[in-house]
Amino acid sequence: MRHADEVKRALVQAADAARFAPSIHNTQPWRWVVRDGALELYGVAERQLHEQDPSGRMLLLSCGTALHHARVALDAEGWRHEVEYSADEPLAVIRPVRQVPARPEATRHFQMLQVRRTDRRTVTDERVPEDTLRHLAKVTKETGSRLHVLGRDQVIALAVAVDRAQHAESADGRLVAETAAWVGGERAEGTGIPASALPEEVPLTTVAERDFGTRGTLAAGGGHDRAATYAVLYGDGDGPEDWLRAGEALSALWLAATEQAVNLLPLSGPVEIAYTRRTLRRMLGDVGFPYLAMRLGTLDPAHSAPPRTPRLPAGQIIDIVPG
Numbered sequence: 001m002r003h004a005d006e007v008k009r010a011l012v013q014a015a016d017a018a019r020f021a022p023s024i025h026n027t028q029p030w031r032w033v034v035r036d037g038a039l040e041l042y043g044v045a046e047r048q049l050h051e052q053d054p055s056g057r058m059l060l061l062s063c064g065t066a067l068h069h070a071r072v073a074l075d076a077e078g079w080r081h082e083v084e085y086s087a088d089e090p091l092a093v094i095r096p097v098r099q100v101p102a103r104p105e106a107t108r109h110f111q112m113l114q115v116r117r118t119d120r121r122t123v124t125d126e127r128v129p130e131d132t133l134r135h136l137a138k139v140t141k142e143t144g145s146r147l148h149v150l151g152r153d154q155v156i157a158l159a160v161a162v163d164r165a166q167h168a169e170s171a172d173g174r175l176v177a178e179t180a181a182w183v184g185g186e187r188a189e190g191t192g193i194p195a196s197a198l199p200e201e202v203p204l205t206t207v208a209e210r211d212f213g214t215r216g217t218l219a220a221g222g223g224h225d226r227a228a229t230y231a232v233l234y235g236d237g238d239g240p241e242d243w244l245r246a247g248e249a250l251s252a253l254w255l256a257a258t259e260q261a262v263n264l265l266p267l268s269g270p271v272e273i274a275y276t277r278r279t280l281r282r283m284l285g286d287v288g289f290p291y292l293a294m295r296l297g298t299l300d301p302a303h304s305a306p307p308r309t310p311r312l313p314a315g316q317i318i319d320i321v322p323g
C-alpha cells in the first residue's frame with residue numbers, strides 16, 4: 001500500500017475509534033475531516049447543550065476525550081504523531097509522522113477504550129488504594145492537567161456544591177427541556193443517554209449523582225458512597241484550549257482507571273454553574289481552575305455493567321476529502 005493510503009486508513013480508523021469517547025449527555029459534539037495526510041477535529045454547535053453549557057466548556061472537554069481516543073488508536077498502531085491545537089476551528093489537527101512497533105501499553109489503552117463506560121451504580125465499601133490514586137494523578141499530570149483528591153471536609157463541601165448546582169439547573173425550565181431531549185428512552189438516533197444507563201432511582205449518597213429528571217432501568221444497587229473517593233480535575237488555564245486539553249487528560253485518566261478496575265463517574269454540575277465553580281476553585285486553594293468533579297470507587301464484579309450507550313454512525317461524523 002502507498003504510504004499516503006496507509007496514513008489515510010490509520011486516520012479513518014482513529015476517527016472511528018474515537019466514537020467510543022465519553023461526552024456530556026452522549027452528545028458526541030465532534031466531527032472529523034481526513035485531509036492531506038492529517039486528521040482535523042471540529043466542534044459541532046448543533047450538538048452543543050446551549051442552555052446547560054453556553055460557554056462550550058463541556059463540549060470542548062468532550063471533544064478533548066475524542067481527540068485523546070483518536071491518539072490512543074494511532075499509538076496502538078505504532079503511529080507517532082504531532083498535534084496542533086487551536087482555540088478556533090479546527091480545534092486540533094493530528095499529523096502522523098512515522099510508524100514504529102507499537103508499545104504494549106498502547107495496545108492496552110486501546111483495549112480499555114473499548115470497555116470503558118459510565119456506570120452509575122453505587123460503589124462498594126472497598127476503597128481505591130492510595131497507590132492507585134497516585135498512579136491516576138500521575139497519568140493526569142502527564143497529560144497536562146492535575147487531579148486533586150478531596151479530604152473528608154471537602155467531600156461535604158462538594159456535596160453542597162453538587163446539590164446547589166442541581167437545584168439551579170432543575171429550576172431552569174429551558175435547561176430541563178434541553179436535558180429531556182437528550183436523556184431517556186431508547187435513543188435510536190445514536191446519541192443521548194438511554195434509560196438502560198440511568199438508575200431506577202437516584203441513589204442516596206452523600207454526594208448526589210446527577211438527577212437527569214427521568215427514571216431509568218438500571219438497578220443501581222443499594223450501596224452508599226462512604227468508601228468513594230472524590231476528586232477534581234483541574235489545570236492552569238480556563239479558556240477553550242485548556243478545556244480541550246483537559247478532555248484529553250480526562251480520557252487518559254478514565255482509561256487508566258478502567259485498567260485498574262476503578263469506576264469513574266463524572267459530576268459536571270458544579271462546574272457548569274458559576275458560583276459552585278468558584279467553590280471548587282477555593283477547594284483547590286485558588287491554585288488552578290476546575291474542569292470536572294468526579295467520583296472514584298470500586299464496583300461489585302458480580303453484577304453486570306449497564307449496556308453500552310449508542311453512537312452516531314461513522315459516516316455521519318467522518319468526512320474524507322479525496323486527494
Ligand SMILES: Cc1cc2nc3c(=O)[nH]c(=O)nc-3n(C[C@H](O)[C@H](O)[C@H](O)COP(=O)(O)O)c2cc1C
Nearest residue numbers: 022023024025026061117118210266267268269309
Ligand atoms: C465532560 C463530561 C461531563 C459529564 N458529566 C456527567 C455528569 O455530570 N453525570 C453523569 O452521570 N455523567 C456524566 N458524564 C458521562 C456521560 O453521560 C457519558 O460519557 C455519555 O453518556 C456516554 O456514555 P459512556 O461514557 O458510557 O460511553 C459526563 C461525560 C463527560 C465527557
